[in-house]
Amino acid sequence: MGALGHYLEEEGIATVGISLIRPQTENTKPPRALWVPFELGRPFGPPADPGFQRRVLLAALRLLEHERGPVIIEDFPGDDPRAQPHSAWQPPVSATAAAKDARALAEGLEDGISRLEDSHRGWVEQNHRTTVGLSGLKISEAARYVAEWVRGKSPPSPREGYSAPLLMRFAVDDLKAFCLEAAAAGTARPSSRQLGDWFWEESAIGAALHALRERCLASEDERVKLIAGNFIVPAARVRITN
């Protein structure tokens, strides 16, 4: 992001950036940056908190009024209140992560997605949006496609112009978005950690994706290995296996 700021300023456009990783910003030395102490993925703070988001945006834009620079790096004086767990939130009722063999894990994934459909409909009614759609497949199709990979097969891509490993990654992203949206439906406001703990440690879908990662790491296809190693399970959630 710092490099983008540099290029745009060189072309005559003033920039101010949000910084989520202060050491990185100190290295790139952009013209102006506002460091925020929020988790990665939330540069403007908590969702559904317009007042907080406005304070972050305005604090960044105010850096443009400094007359002396570069480099300006200021710290935002406040933390994300939604980072705290919400005691009223309960994980959705879904298949649990008890299965061990590939066939059962794949069935658990498809069944788990099916069980969350009502909750996800509730999410869409509540929020008027979904971020599911990257793969271009219906969610049941995405589940079926990923389940085939979990079973140890390498199914061809059902979409022209998308390789099978790329479509597998996109379908996995859709499954994650679908589950996390479904799990957040309702009036409770879970933290991202609560949602992640449920998905990666307790849900049948998360268990299947852990297994998918392991299975794909043993692939002879370097693209599949690359995706498995880096783009299915977050680094902080990877299980160490012997």
Place this chain on the structure above:
Amino acid sequence: MARLTDLPPAQAKRLAEAECPNFDMRPWVTGPALSRRRVAIVSSAGLFVRGEVPFRGRDADYRAIPSETQPDQLLTSHISVNFDRTGLQEDWNVVFPLDRLKELAGEGTVGSVAATHYSFMGASDPLEMEPHARQLASRLKNDRVDTVILAPV
């Protein structure tokens, strides 16, 4: 879920010490008062409008997001799985603060909002992004944009 301190040490170190181009020059563009500036958002969240071409791998180019885009049209195809997406799922302003920017323009704090905003995919090589960023500057100028808010994830 993932502040830098929550990541495995090796991953955190890699991010904190990510290699960046070493720039000799330190550009510094000033401008009019905030109330007279035209502002665009440039994100690195791998955002794209539903139906358009997603980022594949480490594509270094960018996607355009018209100002009239609705929240249910915005998707991400960022390659990284190490940042929180639940905030964006609930409220796009967490990553792409278009509603907040329009409010600031509506009350006169900011001059105006660009007709189009843009997203790169932040895990791309900054050197490969350079020609695209310079071409983007021309597009921004054609839209009379003089200020960009850079939004990472």
